[in-house]
Amino acid sequence: MERTRLYRNGVLEAEGFPIDDVSDHIEDPSAVVWFDLCAPSPEDLGKISEELGLHRLAVEDALHSNQRPKLDTYDSHLFITVYGAKLVNSRLDLIEVSIFVVKNALVTVRESPEFEIDEVLRRWDANGEMSRYGVPYLLHGLLDHVVDGYFEVLQTMDDRIEKLEDDLFEDESGDRAYIQRQTYEMRKKLVRFRRLAVPMREVVGSLLRRGVEMLDPAMTPYYQDLYDHALRTAEWTDSLRELVGNVREAHINQQGFRLNDIMKKITSWAAIIAVPTMITGYYGQNVPYPGFGHPLGFWTSTIAILVASSILYLIFKKRGWL
Incomplete structure (x- = not known):
């Protein structure tokens, strides 16, 4: 051409x-x-x-x-x-x-x-x-x-x-x-x-x-x-x-910011899960404790778990970690 x-x-x-x-x-x-x-x-x-x-x-x-x-x-x-x-x-x-x-x-x-x-x-x-x-x-x-x-x-x-x-x-x-x-x-x-x-x-x-x-x-x-x-x-x-x-x-x-947010959420949930684990582990010891063998002991541990977990959840939620 x-x-x-x-x-x-x-x-x-x-x-x-x-x-x-x-x-x-x-x-x-x-x-x-x-x-x-x-x-x-x-x-x-x-x-x-x-x-x-x-x-x-x-x-x-x-x-x-x-x-x-x-x-x-x-x-x-x-x-x-x-x-x-x-x-x-x-x-x-x-x-x-x-x-x-x-x-x-x-x-x-x-x-x-x-x-x-x-x-x-x-x-x-x-x-x-x-x-x-x-x-x-x-x-x-x-x-x-x-x-x-x-x-x-x-x-x-x-x-x-x-x-x-x-x-x-x-x-x-x-x-x-x-x-x-x-x-x-x-x-x-x-x-x-x-x-x-x-x-x-x-x-x-x-x-x-x-x-x-x-x-x-x-x-x-x-x-x-x-x-x-x-x-x-x-x-x-x-x-x-x-x-x-x-x-x-x-x-x-x-x-990196998203990774930090994910780590905050994982850490927060781990802290929430750690509280009931601690309480149930304490009450699972092979020694008598207040309320041992009675319904009062069960309700005490349950209320402690719910209250502690709710407080942690509210704190983490306020800080934007969850």
């Missing part, structure tokens, strides 16, 4: 043309070319690398998945690796996207079609007059779409963590194992997501530092805004990790 576009003097001139024609357009300094490859073969990327002069190591990184988000600088181009992220039900899906940035060409290599490249095209078309800034504008639209996707994921996670907090402190909460399981899974997602958010901040920061070389001054504020968004995603991720840790700690403390 291949997507192509040709901008000339800031105007969209053609799209959907064969990738074999890309080399003809690149020779024109007034032209800017974008083309997209979805899960390409090594042969396809090899052909593109010859036409654009891409470095062999960058091409290898584009072919091998699970790369760290990064920005590499080569003599003739930049190579960027980013990840699109989205939550599908309770699963965090990460889609790797490799980007080759040439002077008048932008190449995107998607790991799978799950990365919605059509949303990027709509973002470009929504501000068509900005196309005159060429490759930096196209790159900004792509990275901005990726970072906005991070905000959507974090907002969903934030809502779910808030629900976990409500379930944690709700008096009639049912399945306590559910909270523990959800907290553990949420922490795993945030740790995995943080590996994208923090390097993304470094990628955009590196682009800003190279602004004098590759950015038109009019595009600098847009990249500064993008850097601010990337910084916010990293900070938001860290705050959510801390919040999940607090929920987990509160859940553990609640378990």
Whole structure:
């Protein structure tokens, strides 16, 4: 699946043309070319690398998945690796996207079609007059779409963590194992997501530092805004990790409090049971005692048991131990 576009003097001139024609357009300094490859073969990327002069190591990184988000600088181009992220039900899906940035060409290599490249095209078309800034504008639209996707994921996670907090402190909460399981899974997602958010901040920061070389001054504020968004995603991720840790700690403390309550109740009932045991044990000795052999002795012991047990019960109940 291949997507192509040709901008000339800031105007969209053609799209959907064969990738074999890309080399003809690149020779024109007034032209800017974008083309997209979805899960390409090594042969396809090899052909593109010859036409654009891409470095062999960058091409290898584009072919091998699970790369760290990064920005590499080569003599003739930049190579960027980013990840699109989205939550599908309770699963965090990460889609790797490799980007080759040439002077008048932008190449995107998607790991799978799950990365919605059509949303990027709509973002470009929504501000068509900005196309005159060429490759930096196209790159900004792509990275901005990726970072906005991070905000959507974090907002969903934030809502779910808030629900976990409500379930944690709700008096009639049912399945306590559910909270523990959800907290553990949420922490795993945030740790995995943080590996994208923090390097993304470094990628955009590196682009800003190279602004004098590759950015038109009019595009600098847009990249500064993008850097601010990337910084916010990293900070938001860290705050959510801390919040999940607090929920987990509160859940553990609640378990300790419930254990203390259980021990208080067991101790209280043991004390109540110990009184009649003591009395009946005393009256069961093989020696005569007041009321021995008479009904008065039975009623005396029974009343003593009832009175002592009732007093203990009322005391423990008042203290909230029962």
